[in-house]
Amino acid sequence: MFQIAININELNYGNLPCNTFAERLKKAKVMAGFSQRTLSIATNLSLSTVNELEAGYRDMLTKDTLLKLLSVLDKNILCDNYCYFILDQEKEMKNLLHIYNINELSTLLNVHRTTIEHWRNCKYQVSRKQYNLISNLKGHEN
Structure with missing residues (x-):
């Protein structure tokens, strides 16, 4: 006989949307x-922080907060390319430089x-808006 292990949460919540950080957080959480x-x-993390992140009220996600969430949640569900960038921001910025x-980079990014x-x-964190501009630059490297 075959035995099949079924994760009830995967069955119930596997099809939740994952388009925004808030949706990915909710899915990873449940x-x-x-x-x-x-x-x-x-x-x-404070309950209000978790609530605001899950509701999508917080646009800025810090590396510290992301690391705390990743200590208990599935990275494959929670992270998008921006989250991975935050985790490796120092290396990513050095590669760009x-x-x-x-001077070229500051002109291209208008900062x-x-x-x-x-x-x-890593004294400042790149915002999602700036990350999108950086992604476009990285797409033109090749």
Whole structure:
């Protein structure tokens, strides 16, 4: 006889939409069996932070918050390309600066060169809007 292991959460929630971070967070949370409250406790994030992220009210996701969520949630569900970029921002920015000099990059992204330096040193985090511009640049590298 064949034995089939069925994850009841996968069966119930596997088809939830995953187009936004809020939708991916909700899916990852329910697939792992967490409520907002238990996720808050497990990650040491405030309940209001979890609620605002899941509702889509927070546009800016910090690396620290993402790492806390990834300590208990499935990276394959939660992360999109922007999340992966945040996790490797320092390396990604250094790679870009091997292709473009800092003045070229600041002009292309319409930010001051010190912003680029702060991104490279991870003092500031790249916003999703700026990430989209960077992605377009990376698409033209080849």
